[in-house]
Amino acid sequence: MTSAISRERDPSIRVEPHARRPHRASAGARRSRRVARVAPWAFISPSLVLFALFAFAPLGAAVVLSFQDVQVFGGGTWVGLQNYETMLTSGLFWTSVWNTVVFTLGTVPTSAALGLLLAVMLNRRLPGRGIIRSLYFLPMVVSGVAVSLVMVWMFNSDNGIVDAFLQAVGLPRVDWLSSPSWAMVTVILAVVWGRIGFRMVTYLAALQGINPALLEAAQIDGAGAWARFSRITWPLLNPTTYLLIVLNIVFSLQAFDVIYVMTGGGPGFSTTVLIQYIFRSAFTDGKMGYASAVGVFLVAALLALTVLRSRLSRRTEDLT
Amino acid sequence: MSALSSPDGDGRLSRRAVLRYAAAAAGAMALGPAMAACTSPSTSSPGATVGPDTKADLVLTTWNIPADLVAYRRFAAQYKQKHPGVTIKVQVTPNGDFNQYLSTQLAGGNAPDIIRNTWQQIGRWAQNGGFIPLDDYLAPDYGKGFGETFWAAAQLDGKVHGIPQHTDTFATYYRTDVMQRVGASIPSSLDAAWSWDDFLSLAREVKKATGKAAVAYGFEGVNTAYRWLPFLYMHGGQLVKDDGRTPAIDTPEGVEAIAWFQQLYTEGLIPKSNTIKGSTTAAVENTFTSGQVGLMIFGDWIMGEVAKVLAQDKWDITYMPKDRSAASDLGGNLLSVSKTSKNPAVAADFIRFVCDQANMKYFCETDLFLPVRTTLMDEKLDYASNADQMSRFAEQAKTVPAAMAKVETLPNFAAINQVLADQLDLCFIGQQTPKATAAAIADGIKNARS
Numbered sequence: 001m002t003s004a005i006s007r008e009r010d011p012s013i014r015v016e017p018h019a020r021r022p023h024r025a026s027a028g029a030r031r032s033r034r035v036a037r038v039a040p041w042a043f044i045s046p047s048l049v050l051f052a053l054f055a056f057a058p059l060g061a062a063v064v065l066s067f068q069d070v071q072v073f074g075g076g077t078w079v080g081l082q083n084y085e086t087m088l089t090s091g092l093f094w095t096s097v098w099n100t101v102v103f104t105l106g107t108v109p110t111s112a113a114l115g116l117l118l119a120v121m122l123n124r125r126l127p128g129r130g131i132i133r134s135l136y137f138l139p140m141v142v143s144g145v146a147v148s149l150v151m152v153w154m155f156n157s158d159n160g161i162v163d164a165f166l167q168a169v170g171l172p173r174v175d176w177l178s179s180p181s182w183a184m185v186t187v188i189l190a191v192v193w194g195r196i197g198f199r200m201v202t203y204l205a206a207l208q209g210i211n212p213a214l215l216e217a218a219q220i221d222g223a224g225a226w227a228r229f230s231r232i233t234w235p236l237l238n239p240t241t242y243l244l245i246v247l248n249i250v251f252s253l254q255a256f257d258v259i260y261v262m263t264g265g266g267p268g269f270s271t272t273v274l275i276q277y278i279f280r281s282a283f284t285d286g287k288m289g290y291a292s293a294v295g296v297f298l299v300a301a302l303l304a305l306t307v308l309r310s311r312l313s314r315r316t317e318d319l320t
Numbered sequence: 321m322s323a324l325s326s327p328d329g330d331g332r333l334s335r336r337a338v339l340r341y342a343a344a345a346a347g348a349m350a351l352g353p354a355m356a357a358c359t360s361p362s363t364s365s366p367g368a369t370v371g372p373d374t375k376a377d378l379v380l381t382t383w384n385i386p387a388d389l390v391a392y393r394r395f396a397a398q399y400k401q402k403h404p405g406v407t408i409k410v411q412v413t414p415n416g417d418f419n420q421y422l423s424t425q426l427a428g429g430n431a432p433d434i435i436r437n438t439w440q441q442i443g444r445w446a447q448n449g450g451f452i453p454l455d456d457y458l459a460p461d462y463g464k465g466f467g468e469t470f471w472a473a474a475q476l477d478g479k480v481h482g483i484p485q486h487t488d489t490f491a492t493y494y495r496t497d498v499m500q501r502v503g504a505s506i507p508s509s510l511d512a513a514w515s516w517d518d519f520l521s522l523a524r525e526v527k528k529a530t531g532k533a534a535v536a537y538g539f540e541g542v543n544t545a546y547r548w549l550p551f552l553y554m555h556g557g558q559l560v561k562d563d564g565r566t567p568a569i570d571t572p573e574g575v576e577a578i579a580w581f582q583q584l585y586t587e588g589l590i591p592k593s594n595t596i597k598g599s600t601t602a603a604v605e606n607t608f609t610s611g612q613v614g615l616m617i618f619g620d621w622i623m624g625e626v627a628k629v630l631a632q633d634k635w636d637i638t639y640m641p642k643d644r645s646a647a648s649d650l651g652g653n654l655l656s657v658s659k660t661s662k663n664p665a666v667a668a669d670f671i672r673f674v675c676d677q678a679n680m681k682y683f684c685e686t687d688l689f690l691p692v693r694t695t696l697m698d699e700k701l702d703y704a705s706n707a708d709q710m711s712r713f714a715e716q717a718k719t720v721p722a723a724m725a726k727v728e729t730l731p732n733f734a735a736i737n738q739v740l741a742d743q744l745d746l747c748f749i750g751q752q753t754p755k756a757t758a759a760a761i762a763d764g765i766k767n768a769r770s
Contacts, residue, residue: 158593158607159607177595178598180749264597266596267745268750269742284735285769
């Protein structure tokens with residue numbers, strides 16, 4: 001199949017004119033085109049089936065549920081747009097939207113920037129480089145719940161090691177998890193720490209894919225370190241940055257385990273993000289239909305953000 | 321759940337105990353046959369279809385207390401000896417995740433057959449049809465063996481949805497070294513329990529002595545916000561009126577009770593980390609065992625953990641502080657049969673086996689719980705450890721307000737509990753006033769559903 005397609009498209013291959021050949025070639029080409037059309041579907045169909053079963057079908061069911069008043073389990077009555085009306089007029093919904101935005105802004109650029117910084121640092125020859133890379137990557141392979149429990153102990157306002165350190169160096173203690181104004185900061189710190197490793201590894205791979213000749217040429221032309229980074233390295237990292245930002249936003253909008261374990265959404269509502277709000281609406285308040293409506297809102301927001309970022313990225317590429 | 325009848329009208333378990341004792345005495349002559357009924361359920365109850373040849377594989381789910389798992393597995397093995405064809409697997413469901421586990425399992429039609437659940441949880445599942453009524457599997461007078469409040473709380477619309485297995489409650493743990501340092505006199509009876517004023521003064525002294533905080537409270541995350549309620553009821557307040565729907569907390573008593581507890585936080589008497597939503601069992605215990613506080617208001621079930629870390633002469637138990645009356649937390653569990661069980665008769669029979677007199681006694685004595693069968697409630701149990709402390713918990717358990725128990729078993733209590741967690745957290749840790757908090761809780765209750 002591949003050879004047929006390449007022969008057809010390769011201008012260097014010359015096809016001799018012959019009375020019956022056009023017919024045979026055209027039949028072959030048609031077969032090739034048919035195969036070319038079917039083959040991708042054959043390759044993606046296993047994934048597609050799994051996706052349809054475990055992602056698209058539940059998503060569709062959630063959309064249907066969002067128009068119903070559903071009991072804790074089973075049974076529901078059609079209520080039209082009522083769940084969406086309730087959602088848009090709920091103070092707690094908007095609080096959780098705001099908290100989600102703050103959480104996302106706090107985690108996405110920070111973890112990407114720190115990941116890049118580490119990647120640039122560890123892209124050089126350093127003693128024990130492999131061990132340092134592994135140490136930074138370690139949080140990524142540890143359970144989020146386990147990390148969160150450790151964080152709870154570290155940031156404990158009464159006997160946590162972080163406050164003990166601050167006190168030892170003459171700084172005031174901070175109510176990391178028990179103050180509504182600090183709790184979100186603490187959760188963001190915990191999440192950023194957990195994510196840095198993956199960002200670092202991804203950027204490291206991208207950095208190693210940059211042709212050193214480009215940087216050497218720029219250096220010969222007199223470009224300083226900052227100029228080489230900002231004019232060559234950074235633009236070449238654009239696809240990676242785009243990928244990480246999209247992934248990070250998705251992860252941030254879906255953040256649950258760390259917040260669930262560290263603060264339970266409190267103190268008050270200070271760390272109640274959208275997923276937390278969906279969870280409590282469904283399983284504590286017993287409003288499955290309403291929780292589905294908030295879930296549909298979240299999916300729509302995610303889709304909109306992804307499309308927006310994709311268009312912005314395309315426009316940027318066109319300009320460059 | 322159904323109304324908890326209160327013959328003497330003041331809603332106290334201790335008063336109703338008079339009737340319980342009378343019933344127990346009147347039934348003394350029938351005790352022998354009753355005991356026989358407990359130990360050989362398969363032959364004496366209507367609806368029971370379990371015999372020596374019965375074959376069934378069941379799953380019992382419980383939360384993760386290691387000693388309880390051992391006990392349930394022991395019961396399963398003993399039951400298998402009687403019914404070789406019946407295998408009961410004991411499985412753990414994390415208590416904090418109980419609601420979502422059970423919702424999804426019931427919705428998926430694969431919930432465990434036998435479900436250990438709390439008083440605060442049973443209402444929702446009974447109301448939504450998650451637990452089946454057990455009446456067909458029980459003798460008509462089966463409930464007479466149980467404490468009146470507990471048996472009433474196990475029912476919804478007159479149908480039994482769970483069989484009470486044990487109860488537990490809160491009392492005050494204190495460190496002997498700290499109490500000696502501040503010269504505190506320890507109450508030796510319920511009547512002599514510290515008043516709110518006494519307790520507040522003592523807590524201030526304790527804070528000076530420890531240099532950190534004074535009293536840890538047994539919050540263990542969002543699901544346990546209801547544990548604040550004894551303070552509302554001991555001050556003469558109510559969360560919901562007797563109709564089970566109308567909020568009753570937005571009253572002077574309600575606001576004062578919130579304000580009193582808020583003071584414990586604002587004065588730094590309760591550790592900062594001991595918030596309703598952020599607390600964990602281990603962290604709360606740690607503040608006590610490490611000496612950061614000298615007092616801890618918590619349940620009997622953590623005594624074993626405390627005893628592992630602190631020598632017995634370093635700590636002891638006294639009663640809850642009291643105000644206009646005494647009150648304490650309603651703890652404990654029931655065993656229910658899920659609607660998806662394929663062998664409900666066998667499941668119900670096993671539950672009766674676990675909750676019979678001998679096994680309830682064993683469970684309570686081994687795992688440090690309080691019994692819910694009337695004959696055991698008045699008996700001095702031979703606890704595996706801390707018998708003296710358990711006797712104080714047993715006394716304290718009689719102060720659980722019946723009105724509070726009724727509220728906590730309402731079908732919409734899970735949602736009400738969430739409202740309590742949100743609003744009390746905003747008040748205790750944030751800036752919300754007690755008045756605004758009471759009003760917000762009342763609003764939330766109006767919208768709470770099962």
